[in-house]
Amino acid sequence: MSTPLWTIDEILAATDARIGSGVTQASGASIDTRTLNAGDLYFSIKGDVHDGHDFVPAALEKGAAAAVVSEAKAPSFKEQDRLIIVPDVLDAMRRLGIAARKRSHAKVVAITGSVGKTGTKEAMRLALSRQGSTHASVASYNNHWGVPLTLARMPRETEFGIFEIGMNHAGEILPLTAMVRPHVAVITTVEPVHIEFFPSLWGIADAKGEIFSGLEPxxxxxxxxxxxxFERMAAHAMASKAGRVVSFGESEAAHIRAERILVRPDFSLVEARIFGEPLTYRIGTAGRHIALNSLSVLAAAHALGVDPLSVAQSFTELKPPVGRGERTMLSVGAGEALLIDESYNANPASVRAALNNLGAVELAGAGRRIAVLGDMKELGEKGPELHEGLADAVEANGIDLLFAAGPLMQNLIDRLPKAKIAAHAPTSADLVDAVCAAIRPGDAVMVKGSLSMKMALVVKALKERYGASSAAQALKG
Structure with missing residues (x-):
């Protein structure tokens, strides 16, 4: 029989809960009944839209080991033998996460940054899973509930733990990195993301620098x-318990340095130096930003004592997550079109990177490069200027047609030739029919926008209307 994730005694010690007589040891942890597995602890978190307590019966019906509920809500449940009753459910999950970290002997990496957190985390997961038992955040579980949930799920035998940590206000990273207590902390980059909540980019750099406060000595x-x-973030690091700073990038001063990056439609090639030693490797997905972030994975692996060559070899298997560059060939008429799904979220840096990737696609026949863009949110008073500023990237990458959703995109449209504007609508749903009708064989279409713009609706519609073709690869020149 496998070792349980949590025994009843461990749950009791961590949370000081009242535990029903029917509660059993747990093999997992969940906050969502749609993905809950039998044997999971179900934490009935109260979110912005739903109160998890409303789904307790469904969780128990699906075989949850127990449902963690608040003292205030407990009287509403007639059957209490499979309940774990606590003053505050989120706090109980935090405490269980802290207990998981305390008992763990894993080497732990924490990752933050304005852009590239999830992709870097997935590359790190891929690389370290070849070295030992690896546990990492699911999707973008990087906030005040995602980090403690990921900790609470960490098996006791884990050898490498990888945690993504996000924020949109100053001070949010501090309690999360204190829970994670990383041996290595990574900042991918600082860009104008959530800028409306900060006085300047310096403020974002300071907020990202909070991650170093949790570093193990x-x-x-x-x-x-x-x-x-860099210097400002390095100052935060040296004010912490960090023993050293390792840098990455294209700068000649970087410890992990890219001397040459070659981006092709479906892969990237990097010629690098690791503390002066040459290393050339291939990444199984396209993107200059992905290549640069791969250097941070090499830097973290070096800090953990993992062979950089082994890490680099794993990059050949790297594929973009759904919504972050996933490529699908669509059957359109008698031919095919390429769909690049970048719909998960957007900010000025990531939109430029996505346009660069679209520009790198070598089209067949009379194919066109089509961008479907939604508003970038949380940019504050700089929003209009930053949308307008995308015009040079649209032009430089040979974008033939632009479909745009949202009022802020009007600023971009006003800067472009009318011949490039296919349609502009208030919402992504309003664009669906026009985009689907416009696709022709040989086209490459990229979809991107802030999460609240729901650009995934366009991706879903394209896949449903045209389906995936039998082609095994994306367009090649």
């Missing part, structure tokens, strides 16, 4: 040397 801070805020 003698730990390693990994920082982008190309960033104009």
């Amino acid at each position: 003698g730990g390693t801070a990994v920082i982008n040397r190309d960033s104009p805020y």
Whole structure:
């Protein structure tokens, strides 16, 4: 029989809960009945839209080991033998997460940054899973509930733990990195993301620098040397318990340095130097930003004592997550079109990177490069200017047609030739029919926008209307 994730005694010790007589040891942890597995602890978190307590019966019906509920809500449940009753459910999950970290002997990496957190985390997961038992955040579980949930799920035998940590206000990273207590902390980059909540980019750099406060004594801070805020972030690192700073980037001063990056439609090639030693490797997905973030993975692995060559070899298997560059060939008429799904979220840096990737696609026949863009949110008073500023990237990458959703995109449209504007609508749903009708064989279409713009609706409609073709690869020149 496998070792349980949590025994009843461990749950009791961590949370000081009242535990029903029917509660059994747990094999997992969940906050969502749609993905809950039998044997999971179900934490009935109260979210912005739903109260998890409303789904307790469904969780127990699906075989949850127990449902963690609040003292205030407990009287509403007639059957209490499979309940774990606590003053505050989120706090109980935090405490269980802290207990998981305390009992763990894993080497732990924490990752933050304005752009590239999830992709870097997935590359790190891929690389370290070849070295030992690896546990990492699911999707973008990087906030005040995602981090403690990921900790609470960490098996006791884990050898490498990888945690994504996000924020949109100053002070949010501090309690999360204190829970994670990383041996290595990575900042991918600083860009104008959530800028409406900060006085300047310096403020974002300071907020990202909070991640170093949780470093274990003698730990390693990994920082982008190309960033104009490198010195400021390094100062945060050296004010912490960090033993050293390792830098990455294209700068000649970087410890992990890319001397050459070659981006092709479906892969990237990097010629690098690791503390002066040459290393050339291939990444199984396209993107200059992905290549640069791969350097941070090498830096973290070096800090953990993992062979960089082994890490680099794993990159050949790297594929983009859904919504972050996933490529699908669509059957359109008698031919095919390429769909690049970048719909998960958007900010100025990531939109430029997505346009660069679309520009790198070598089209067949009379194919066109089509961008479907939604508003970038949380940019504050800089929003209009930052949308307008995308015009040069649209032009430089040979984008033939632009479909746009949202009022802020009007600023971009006003800067472009009318011949490039296919349609502009208030919402992504309003664009669906026009985009689907416009696709022709040989086209490459990229979809991107802030999460609240629901650009995934366009992706879903394209896949449903045209389906995936039998082609095994994306367009090649």
